[in-house]
Amino acid sequence: MILFKALFSKKSAIISILLLVLLLLLPQFLPRFYTYLFAMIFAICLLATSLNMVLGFGGMFQFHHTVFYGFGAYAFALFVTKSGLPLWIGYVIAPFCSALLGLVLGLITVRLTKLYFGMLQLSLGSLVWAITYRWYSFTGGDDGIHGIPIPDLIGSSTGAYYFNLIVTAACLLLMYIIVNSPFGRTFQGIRDNPERCEAVGVNVQKQQLVGQIIAAFFAGVAGTLFVTVEGSVFPDLMFWTFSLEILIMCLLGGWFIFMGPALGAAIIIMLRTFVGIYTEYWTLILGIVLMLLIFFLPEGVLGLFLKKAVPAEKREG
Amino acid sequence: MEFASNITLAALFQQILVGLSRTTILFIVASGLSLVLGVLRIPNVAHGSLYMIGAFLAYAIATLFGGGPSGFWIALFLAPIGVAMISFIIERGLFCHLYEREHLMLLLFTFAFTLVFGDLVKLVWGSDYRSLSAPVFLQGAFSIFDFPFPRYNLFLLIIGPLVALGLWFLTNKTKIGKIARAAAVDREMVGAIGINVSWVFAAVFVIGCFLAGLGGALVAPTQNITQGMDHAIIIEAFLIVIIGGLGNIWGALLGALIFGLTDSIGILLLPQFAIVFPYMAVIIVLVFRPKGLLKSTW
Numbered sequence: 001m002i003l004f005k006a007l008f009s010k011k012s013a014i015i016s017i018l019l020l021v022l023l024l025l026l027p028q029f030l031p032r033f034y035t036y037l038f039a040m041i042f043a044i045c046l047l048a049t050s051l052n053m054v055l056g057f058g059g060m061f062q063f064h065h066t067v068f069y070g071f072g073a074y075a076f077a078l079f080v081t082k083s084g085l086p087l088w089i090g091y092v093i094a095p096f097c098s099a100l101l102g103l104v105l106g107l108i109t110v111r112l113t114k115l116y117f118g119m120l121q122l123s124l125g126s127l128v129w130a131i132t133y134r135w136y137s138f139t140g141g142d143d144g145i146h147g148i149p150i151p152d153l154i155g156s157s158t159g160a161y162y163f164n165l166i167v168t169a170a171c172l173l174l175m176y177i178i179v180n181s182p183f184g185r186t187f188q189g190i191r192d193n194p195e196r197c198e199a200v201g202v203n204v205q206k207q208q209l210v211g212q213i214i215a216a217f218f219a220g221v222a223g224t225l226f227v228t229v230e231g232s233v234f235p236d237l238m239f240w241t242f243s244l245e246i247l248i249m250c251l252l253g254g255w256f257i258f259m260g261p262a263l264g265a266a267i268i269i270m271l272r273t274f275v276g277i278y279t280e281y282w283t284l285i286l287g288i289v290l291m292l293l294i295f296f297l298p299e300g301v302l303g304l305f306l307k308k309a310v311p312a313e314k315r316e317g
Numbered sequence: 318m319e320f321a322s323n324i325t326l327a328a329l330f331q332q333i334l335v336g337l338s339r340t341t342i343l344f345i346v347a348s349g350l351s352l353v354l355g356v357l358r359i360p361n362v363a364h365g366s367l368y369m370i371g372a373f374l375a376y377a378i379a380t381l382f383g384g385g386p387s388g389f390w391i392a393l394f395l396a397p398i399g400v401a402m403i404s405f406i407i408e409r410g411l412f413c414h415l416y417e418r419e420h421l422m423l424l425l426f427t428f429a430f431t432l433v434f435g436d437l438v439k440l441v442w443g444s445d446y447r448s449l450s451a452p453v454f455l456q457g458a459f460s461i462f463d464f465p466f467p468r469y470n471l472f473l474l475i476i477g478p479l480v481a482l483g484l485w486f487l488t489n490k491t492k493i494g495k496i497a498r499a500a501a502v503d504r505e506m507v508g509a510i511g512i513n514v515s516w517v518f519a520a521v522f523v524i525g526c527f528l529a530g531l532g533g534a535l536v537a538p539t540q541n542i543t544q545g546m547d548h549a550i551i552i553e554a555f556l557i558v559i560i561g562g563l564g565n566i567w568g569a570l571l572g573a574l575i576f577g578l579t580d581s582i583g584i585l586l587l588p589q590f591a592i593v594f595p596y597m598a599v600i601i602v603l604v605f606r607p608k609g610l611l612k613s614t615w
Contacts, residue, residue, distance in 0.1 A: 112607055119555045119558070122555060124596070124600075126552045127593065131592075134592070135589075240548070247428075281436045281439070283436050287430065287431070288429070288433065290426070291433075294418075294422055294426050
């Protein structure tokens with residue numbers, strides 16, 4: 001209980017619980033399409049938040065985060081279609097596969113900093129994409145894998161909704177605890193002043209490596225959630241433009257706020273779905289939105305809202 | 318597994334020549350990226366889009382002039398200039414207000430252009446394949462060791478060093494080049510001397526994007542001009558810049574050589590996964606020299 005009090009202000013706890021209850025009730029009133037859409041949004045919310053854990057709180061230029069997401073989704077899909085073992089084992093194993101990839105890529109990339117780090121990660125992630133794209137016999141190449149059997153309990157649109165909601169909520173809570181743990185605080189220290197952290201005795205590279213592994217793990221969880229909703233995987237899941245779209249979600253929501261990226265993800269997915277009905281030039285609109293955002297709203301939607309609603313001295317840095 | 322079973326000396330030699338001509342394109346594009354990165358510190362993701370626009374413009378201009386040999390040369394001349402003009406407009410109109418922002422914002426801003434350009438190209442040219450044919454005397458092939466070697470690739474092999482020399486001359490022997498290099502190291506100091514740094518940046522950005530357009534125009538006769546060619550080249554250019562050292566022109570040349578050659582020889586060894594070889598080279602380079610082979614400007 002003390003821990004709980006230390007972590008949550010009363011207001012944010014109440015808002016979170018209300019939101020959760022609302023979302024739990026929602027499928028009773030929503031048409032099927034929207035349950036599907038929301039289930040997808042939950043997966044992307046988790047992905048964006050896991051990216052923000054290293055980006056906004058760790059200050060790492062994680063330019064190719066969706067490679068972990070796609071890797072988790074593929075690991076899960078391949079496990080389900082090829083192994084014949086119970087489904088739940090796949091849900092457990094896939095995130096660890098992503099974490100392993102995070103370790104391998106991280107070992108190479110954390111030696112570099114900032115822009116170098118980001119560009120190298122972008123390139124190495126693209127290698128993973130290229131291998132997935134070409135390896136027809138194993139990953140299905142550019143067709144991907146379709147019709148992955150998910151039992152109706154969690155595979156139907158309502159089932160997927162509840163499953164994704166619960167897993168996402170649990171993971172968000174876990175990430176919130178991590179961000180506010182001593183580890184997370186050190187991470188934010190590195191973001192604000194890596195030299196000083198180094199001088200104080202923090203092993204910056206090791207910390208960043210661990211951060212990347214954790215973020216990759218949660219991205220992997222998001223990948224399995226995607227498969228749960230969609231029942232298929234394809235190489236575009238780990239294409240680099242998708243990674244930058246997730247970055248846009250973080251920016252849109254506000255990346256110094258824990259729930260910002262989730263909000264950004266929800267907004268972007270909704271926009272894409274509804275704009276996509278009217279025009280095929282969705283990326284053009286996304287590009288223009290992004291430009292406007294960078295010029296006029298660099299703190300994001302939630303950032304702006306909090307700035308208006310909460311006086312400056314009450315907000316945490 | 319047919320690993321390495323089809324390698325003969327002649328095939329190897331031919332692949333090296335092909336790799337070298339591929340290197341030319343990679344070098345021209347990557348050096349532009351490197352220049353912008355080194356001086357302006359913008360990781361310009363839209364560089365690949367400008368390359369694609371260069372190719373499409375070359376196609377459009379050549380078609381406009383009847384598609385004959387003169388059309389090709391005019392396109393080769395005008396398409397990069399067109400790309401340079403586009404880049405000038407976006408730099409003066411938008412980028413120049415954002416130089417104080419952090420790298421991440423700049424990167425996302427250039428990504429916004431990638432998105433917009435991608436759809437604009439689709440709007441203007443549709444999503445069909447386009448192709449551009451080189452003038453007759455550059456078509457066909459020489460035979461080297463009984464293997465055909467396309468004449469156009471030889472043309473590329475001549476252009477590449479010319480561009481490298483031109484860039485070297487520009488950055489080392491001209492006043493603007495010297496100012497630009499100084500601005501890369503310390504922009505406040507250059508500004509304090511009374512030089513308008515903002516316009517220096519504009520010039521560097523336009524030259525960098527000109528190179529992207531030139532690369533696109535040059536590659537147009539060798540492959541299908543299509544949506545998505547922007548996404549492939551930008552990752553390769555990033556890698557090349559990383560191997561070479563950010564902002565170093567010779568590093569870009571070295572990186573392009575490593576990338577082009579490992580890629581083309583890799584095709585002989587393991588056709589399906591040839592793409593793995595350049596990446597392996599990059600990883601090996603970075604294990605030993607995390608900041609790239611040559612000295613970076615920052």
